[in-house]
Amino acid sequence: MKLLRMGAPGAEIPAVLGEDGRTYALSELTADIDGDFLALDGPDRVREALAAGTLPLIDPDGLRIGAPVARPGKVVCIGLNYRDHAEETGAAVPERPVVFMKDPSTVVGPYDQVLIPRGSAKTDWEVELAVVIGREARYLDDPEAAKDCIAGYAISNDVSEREFQLEFSGQWDLGKSCETFNPLGPWLVTPDEAGDPRALGLRLAVNSEIRQSGNTKNMIFDAAYVVWYLSQYMVLRPGDVINTGTPAGVALGLPGTPYLRDGDTVELSIDGLGAQRQIFRNA
Template sequence: MKLLRYGPLGQEKPGIVDDNGDIRDLSGVVSDINGESLSNHLDKIKATDINSLPIVEGDVRYGACVGNVGKFLCVGLNYADHAAESGMPIPAEPEIFTKATSAICGPFDDVIQPKNSDKLDWEVELAIVIGKHTSYVSEEEAEDYIAGYCVCNDVSERTFQLEQGSQWDKGKGCDTFGPIGPWLVTSDEVKDPNNLSMWLEVNGKRFQNGNTKTMVFKPAFIVSYLSQYMSLQSGDVISTGTPPGVGLGQTPPLYLKPGDKIALSIEGLGEQSQTVVEYTQ
């Protein structure tokens, strides 16, 4: 299933994509696509005759594909070639950081360049969405705890991240730095999350062109690893790292500026696009 949330910011409704690519309104089945519905109502959604649901007409805003996210966790340097372009060693264990949940936005919403930002960067990433309470699970068990996957743009401000102290979170958690969606694709429709092609373009030029098969730590391992240190709850999002081709790795480095247009996609999970805009108060 391709689950989504649509409508104005703060007023999103649950939806599902039918076989013709139309959005069907799920409001009569669940109240939202969030932790509660993922843990308790996925079977109810699966049992619903999608073609009996109302079609959503006209152009609509896509919201973040998961609502009320409790934790937004990320894995850094999880592609060996990206670590190399960043001038950093491949970590022996997953490099974990967080993005503020207030960074989450829709897949086609504008990316706002923060005040005092001069090194705004892009990162296409596969994100895991947790489906049920997860604690101390093995790698073999971990896939049973994954509700599905989505596209994430791990927007980053490199000055904040790398030049102003040792905490990455400052450069990762600004407003609009976490577009997720357009859909949450349930695990049963993702044949092999360890072999998905992915790309990102800026102003029509392709900078990232990778595949999840080159990840150092695979999704099931990441879920198992994190569950040894914290419980994961339904609706939590884990972004799993980016392949090479980020702005930081260009020669010379290249960063986003207002007016730039970003497009990104992961095989089977849909496509996002954003325009960079200047912060205004």
């Protein structure tokens, strides 16, 4: 099942994409797709309503697609989680997940404009598999238990400013939390439809030139392990988003490859999860 939110920023309508390819409104079931909706078995209720044929149709033409989850409580990120990415950046392959946080307000729609920060010389791209939490994860017993806490998956662009992140302060959050730095979506795809999260192809192109082409099978720590691991150190709550890392092909790891500039277009896709497209503009 593919859940989405459509409309102007701050006024999105919750919706679902049916198997017939048509879009159905969820306003009779919920005010939004958020933590409360996920915690109260919202996806199951949507599934039942779809089967009953009780949901009204929406004409999606001309409607903006927003992030598929409203107001994440937190965005937790895993760094260096693909061996090829660690190698291209000259970093050691981590023995434990590398964890950092992003400001949740960085989350925007998959086709929204992304702003290059003032003073930026090294704004970079990162296609990532995002995990959306559907029920509280706290001191989980094992990665298998983590699977029951996952509401679904989405595409994330973990946009990064490398000077801010690595050179100016050494504090990763400063290079990750600039406004608009986390396009998410277009859909929240439930686990039954997303396919095996350990075998999804990821791709990213800049100005139609392929930069990243990887597969989640090359993750060091898979999605379920990451959720289990994080639950030992923090409480994950419904609506939280986890960015699980990026494969090789970022500008940081490709000497001579230009970083993003005003007017550049970035296109991303992950098997079964749809596609994104952003135009980057100077703030």
